[in-house]
Structures are given as structure tokens and as C-alpha cells.
Amino acid sequence: MTVVTKRSSMTFFSDPTDIMSHRVRMVLHEKGVTVEIVDCDPENVPDEVRELNPYGKLPTLVDRDLSLFEANVMMEYLDERFPHPPLLPVYPVARANSRQMITRIDREWTALARVILKEKTGKRVDTARKALRDSVIATNAIFEEKPYFMSDDFSLVDCAVAPILWRSNLLGLDLPAKSTVAIREYGERVFGRECFQLSMSEVEAEMRD
Template identity: 60%
Template sequence: MGVVAKRSTMTFFSDAVSHYCHRVRIVLAEKGVTVDIIDVDPEQLPEEVSELNPYNSLPTLVDRDLALYESKVMMEYLDERFPHPPLLPVYPVARGESRQYIYRIERDWCRLVDEILAGGNQKGLDKARKELRDSLLTIAPIFTEKPFFMSEEFTLVDCCLAPILWRLPQLGVSLPQTRQSKPLIEYMQRLFDRPSFQESLTEKERELRNEASVA
């Protein structure tokens, strides 16, 4: 394995359209971290990524001698490394609950997002879209009680959910304008209006949503 030169600043190797990369970019923006973000084609990864990351995958975060290659680990590392503003609760029980929410987002929703983006037969895609839409509508009422996902404050849970919600038009998932969906739609707008979220967006992500909306 070759020798990788030490970096004086943090570097984030990112796929400009990946929702897993996007969640980390939101955390970086929320924390105001000085970072060199390098957009990489996942089909043509630079040799440096393969030397740093045994899975040769994106995202990859490099902080001097430390290389991280799992998005949830990156988010928690950044929250501990840059404690203000905190993106996880202080108390162990609440932190455990937040981690469990993230786990469920990955099991219930990220799985469907990945399935839709991978393509396949129309019947399977329609089923995945319906399941994602119905599941999101089921949680809509929780946003009548608190402004963020089961919290008064913006957390890592919202960082995981925001990229999925931003990609709904691209995924072919539309939410009805109903009384039931209104709290969820208002929550989405709160997320999208955050300066950190706007800063986190790549040009490709902006174009994806605009193109999907026009289509």
C-alpha cells in the first residue's frame, strides 16, 4: 500500500448525488467546518481513496491521520470533534433513541431509496415508491408536536432524513397536499430553508430536483 501524504485540512471525498454523502455534507455545513470537499465519480475513484478506504467507496472523510468510510461514523465523529452546535442529545437515553431512529431510517427508508435508484422492473419500482410514500405519510403527525424529528432541536436524525426528502421528486414519489401530509410538508420546508442545508447542496443535487419537478 502506498504512502498517503498528510493533509493539513480535513478532506471529504464525496459523490455529488449520493444521499449518504449528502447527510455528511449537511453536518459539515451545520458545524461550519473548514473542509476540502472533492466531488468524485464513484465509477472512477482516485487511487488515494482506495489507499485510505479498504472498501474503496464513498463517502470517505480524512482528518489528518484518520480516515473514516461510514457515513454514520463520520457524522458522530464530527459532532464530537466540533461540539457546537450539538447534533445529538446530551443524555444517554436520548442519544440512544436518536441512534435507533437513524437505524430505522436506514432499514425502512434508505433501503427503499437505494432500491428505486438502482432501477429494475416497473412493478418492483412502483411497490417501493408506494411503500416509501405511505411510510412517510404515516409519520407526518409527529411534526405537529415538535419542529424536528422527535426533537425541539435539529439533530443528526434530521441530517439523515433531509437528503431523502429532497430527492422525492427524483424518486418519483409525490406527497398529496392534504391535511394529513401538511405537517410533513412544513417540516420539509423547515429543513430545506436552513442555511446549512442550502450550503450542503451540490449543483447536481439542485439540478436533480429542478429537473424532476419540471418533468
Template identity: 55%
Template sequence: MTLFSDPADLHSHRVRLVLAEKHVTTDIVDVDPLNLPEDVMDLNPYGTAPTLVDRDLVLFDSRIILEYLDERYPHPPLLPVDPVSRATFRMYMYRVEQDWYSKVNVILGGGKPATKARKELKESLIASAPIVEAKPFFMSDEFSVVDASIAPLLWRLPYLGIELENKASNIFNAYAARLFKREAFAQSLTEAEREMRL
């Protein structure tokens, strides 16, 4: 199995985190998203990272990759077993991407839109603090693919210039500490991501 991974990208990071959680041996090839190798361009019609190659199978959407990994390597399970809960967790992942990841992309683009996106992301995180506080992990007692999606975002908050205040800060700091102390999280970090927290 080979993962073509952007060493600074949220989507690639969450795939690396799930691979580490599941102890899957993978060749991880760091790629520059602006100068992708021909191998990736031949495999992925969209020319994006992450791109996962498992024998004859090629996957290039991070959510699909996460679900594939959870089904292919069922232990530990990172999605619930019953269909209703699975669908609910899939909706959480979709919301994380739409409400939070999309803002990160705008922030990284800079300029006036970045200021607005930074404010919106901060407000959205603060609004979700009571949900985060309710359980040890996101809406769950166990680490899930939703947490694997949120952890890379929380890691990048200082880099993005976002500082939460008051109670929301305490809630997210405690949640982030639980995520960051996981051995798999440490294994998932690239050098570029470690530098984001220096």
C-alpha cells in the same frame, strides 16, 4: 480535513449538511462512485463515498462520520448529551437508513422492484407524519443529525416520483420548508442535487 463525496448520494449529502451546520472548513472532493480515484481506493477498503480523511483518521460510514463530527466539533450539538437520548437518536438514524434510504436505492435501480419500493416508501412516510408533526424537528425542538439524515431524502422526493397527499403532504411540506430554509442546507447542495428539484 477532506471529504470524498458523491454529489448525488444521500449519505454524502447528510455528511455535507452536518459539516455546513457546524461551519467546519473541509475540502470536498466530488467523486464518481463507479470510477473512484485511487486515493479513495487506497484509503477505504470498501471503495465507497463518503470517505472522510482527518489527518491520520479515515472514516467511511456516514453514520460514524456524523457522530465523529458531532463529538469533534461539539457546537452546535446535533446529538443529545444524555446517553439514553443519544441512543434513541442513533436508533432513529438507523431506522431512517433501513426503512427509507434502502428504498431509495431500490427506486434508483429502476424496474418492477422500484415501483414496489416507491409505494412502500410513500406509505412509510405517510405513517410517520404524526411523529413529524409533533415537534418542530424530528422528535426534538432542535435540529439534529436525524433531521440532517431526513432532509436529503425529502429533497429527493419529486426526483424519486413520490408525492404525498392530504394531511401528510401538508405536514411534510412544513417540515421540509424548515429544513430547506436553513443556510447550511443551501450550502450542502451540489449542482446535481439542485437539478433534482428543477
């Protein structure tokens, strides 16, 4: 947390292509938060972001005199700051399980996706793509159990999962139709939500064309 010059409204400095920025935008729109979303070039981050964020990177969320620079912290802050609709379970054990699941998604999916998107070609990319593809396919049974990811209700976990699945074609995952029926149905369900539709940048909206 960094103390910064007080702003009159919430501002979200976002990378329009980034998975982590996308998940925060989903939360903002699910909550109906009045926010100024500023799309930034990650290769040319504005000086204002460098002043607000000690790492000088995106995404960065500013709410009056508060500056946040870690996407998962932003999501939980927004869930507490704007409690309706709730995106984490009420009970401590369930909340802990949700947090742990997001951590697993980041370690097992997001990290691999970043290698593919950043490096584009090469042995490391091929290895990451196969590992991510196999991991996603292996979760099909989980998607069969509940309408949302291990839950009857839309949650922060879905905000972490959906941006990766949306990029499945861009990532070159080539998911087999027969063994990913539940994943595809889940995708249609989440991608059709208003918060997801509103969350997409112009670049993201074209990723599945």
C-alpha cells in the same frame, strides 16, 4: 478506521448525487467545518479513495491521519470533534434513541430510496416506491409534534431525513398535499437552513426544479 498519510486539512470525498454523502455535507456545514469537498464519480473512484477506504467507495472522510468510510460514523465523529452546535442529545437515553431512529431511517427509507434510484424501473422499484411513500405519509403525525424530527432542536436525525425528503420528486413519491402538511412544513423549515443550502451539490440543487 485506517491509518493513512497525514493530511494538513480535512478532506471529504463525496458523491454529489448520494444521500449518504449529502447528510455528511449537512453536518460539515452546520458545524462550519473548514473542509475540502472533493466530488467524485462513484463509477470511477479515484485511486486515493481506494487507498484510504478498504471498500473503495464513497463517501470517505479524511482528517489528518484518520480515515472514515461509514457516513453515520462520520456524522458522530464530526459532532464530537466540533461540539458546537451539538447535534446529539446530552443524555444517554436520548442519544441512544436518536441513533436508533437513524438506523430505522436507513432500514426503512434509505434502503428503499436506493433501490428506486439505482434500478429506476421494474417490479422491485414499484414495490419500493409504494412502501417508501406509505411510510413517509404515515410519519406526518410525528412531524406535527415538534419543529424537527421528534425534537425541538435540529439534530443528526434531521441530517438523515432531509436528503430523502429533498429527493421525493426524483423518487416519484407523489406525496398527497392534504395528508402531508406537517411534512411539507418541516421540509421548508429544514431546506431553508443555511447548512442545507450550502450542503447541496449542483446536481442536488436541481433535483426539485
